[in-house]
Amino acid sequence: MTDTPTLRRSFRLVCPPGRIPLVEELLAAQGFVFETEPFCPLARRLVAEPFPLGRSLAAFWGYIYIQDRSSMLPPLALAPETGGRVLDMCASPGSKTGLLAQLVGPGGLVLGNEPTRPRLANLRRNLATLNLLQAVTCSWPGESLPLPDASWDAVLLDPPCSGWGTTDKHPQAIRRWQGDRLKPMLDLQRKLLAEACRLLRPGGKLVYSTCTTNVDENEGQVRFALDELGLERIPLAPFPGFVFADPQLPGCEGTLRVDEDASNAQGFYIALLRKPGVSGDAPLPEGMPSTAAYRPVPPAFLEAFGLSPALLPPGDLAVFEDSLHFLPAPALAHLPASVRWQGMALGKASAQGLVPSARLRSALDPEPRRIARLDVDEVPDLVRLLQGGSLDTGLSGKEAALFWRGLPLGRLRLKSGRAVWSDR
Template sequence: METTENSVPASSGRSFRLLCSPEEAPHVEALLQAQGYRFEPEPFSPLCRRLLHEPRPLGASLAAFFGYIYIQDRSSMLPPLALAPAAGSSVLDICASPGSKTGFLAQLVGKNGFVLGNEPSRARLATLRANMHVCNLLSVGTCTCEGQKLPLRPGSWEAIQLDPPCSGWGTVEKHPRVMELWQGEKVQPLVGLQRLLLRHAASLLAPGGRLVYSTCTTNAAENEEQVRFAEEELGLERLPLTPFPGFVWEELPGGEGTLRVDGRRSAAQGFYVALFRKPYSAVESVAEPLPTRTDARPPRRGGKSVGRREQPGQELPREALAGPCCDPSLLPPGRVMLYGDQARFLPEDAARLLPPDMAWQGALLGKFAGGRLHPAPRLRVLLPRRPDAGTALVLDSPDDLTALLSGQSLRTELEGREAALWWRDLPLGRVSLKQGRMTATFS
């Protein structure tokens, strides 16, 4: 076994990503610092930070509540960085919940891109959708299918992320019994599922497209041996990865050009990342017919189940969305469609990549009633770029913001029924007004 030394921060604290524009990053950091958090940059991405001091759980911070940060193990941040999708491109994430990598991919492709996050477990699908909603990632669509049966057109995706179910040996410090639970023959069903997923992912990949395969295990049967399977059986080409700074790496025979994180010495999970490219000569060897639907439920197109009252309604013109808490000019290319009374955003590339009868869901914008949009309280990315004195409340103290979130109302001079809430230069969301008193209900 070969070990590669890189500089690893002395801190063993947790890591997180900033979910904001470069211009907003200093304001998000200021909000964290105002609540007593201290952190430092991660060396492998300008979007990532390492926590140094945590006066209260980071998940309870205001920045986390409003979706400006996402807590994530530092090793888990590597697969999207290894895939490195271009801005404006589209990516398929086959096993997506809770959304750590899905969200990072959405940041990398930007608001003009498209990420389809598939979660095979219906129980975990709600977590994925809730996280993407809080993070205000309008470029993400979600669906729930068995990953090896995703009903997508062969050869249609330029970039695919596959982080399949695995034995999780790399999480042994958090889950001490994991290696006891997944030993010997118990691992074989996982290995078989990973190969089914790899085969189908290869069939969906366009010629010249890139596929990242990653796990949070240190088991060679789920890592290096799967790389050999992808090369020998599926015809994929291994693309050597340059080690990211800030980690200590191991290398096992057969793992050349892949990345194996030494979790203990990297103050992170043990992790494995491999990158492949589909050559033109491999198209016929892995192509599969488009899977057909086998369930009896009616399909869903971008919203809830298509039924008597939930069939897609009309497309909403963008001017119909305008209001004090929504600037429709900030929407990326795509359509806004009604599903019942819900307005959902469908990215432009979705129409090209997804079959018309496929069940999936676009990002929620809010409810459309009485001829107007009532934006979702957490929809901050469509707030006007500057707070308007007549329609926005700007708070300066984290304590005032915490009081509002705890159920207290604030007296304002604002009129109307709704207003935009800001903390200094950060837009936060939509709040209700009644006779000038502001109340917040963020769900």
């Protein structure tokens, strides 16, 4: 009899600490068995997966995000302060952007930049599903961002790379990226590092990370950052639950090279760098013109949909063409209009009025005054709703706030007392 191999799939919880037990209960009710990872209180690793985790109720309502355990390390190494402001230079699909947003909290700001339009759409969709309103997005070449010099305390740079550490998913990566084909990648990584250095305030921190095992893209680029850009290396303590190989170039001690096989994770490389100087030497450029003209919306209108404006972070609600968006206060204060950034989409605007997204769970009022509350106790009832079925509730009105044992999920439509789910 052979031992069952350990599953590699991991995920992180996307919720306030007080809701973690309920999210775990929801996962367990669908048969998922998991264990807590030692390197992060939000990280979990599957032990049993009765069906694909991406089809779970917790994933549908954005309470978990499937992410390789190595991929969680760069934001944890950067360790931004609560309420801090972080730039993610190459953000899609949002794995690290989302974790950064959780680390800075609702009062912070994460700007996720993604130059490729299809990937930008994926980034925005993922952040919206997770209800991370403190994250905003833009789309520029990462090597030439329209941001002021020395304007960020923390920058995450996870650039395009050869992906040699992901051969379990992409077995052709090593064969594809060799010799002359690799040189443009190396040149781009250096341009991105130089841009990150320009944007960092004195004393600011930069994490450079890749999912490759190629020394030229890893230690070689760190040496470039140290020798040519004047950045300083901050040694990283090894994260528990991983095995790390020794750096492959002198002068790179304290950078982390994940041993893929021994760690049962993707091969990853993480380096923490610092810009010399004292933070007070270059004050942040506050009060600059922040965004194009927009039509502000009184947040009180949300109450008609069972949502509470008090549950939103500081910021404005705004209409751009046919979309309702949230504009975080730190973004309004910190980002120049030239960035053309976008806050998270919260719903739609039409001639008939504004309609918030049915999945705006983060603002769902636990005691809605204008619509009914439906608290479902059984998982099969939720599954029936998502499969197009209905529930006989006996409630009046056109909508109801949906909860599962007190966990906010979204809003349902009511038709003669029967509840149906619709994202439209």
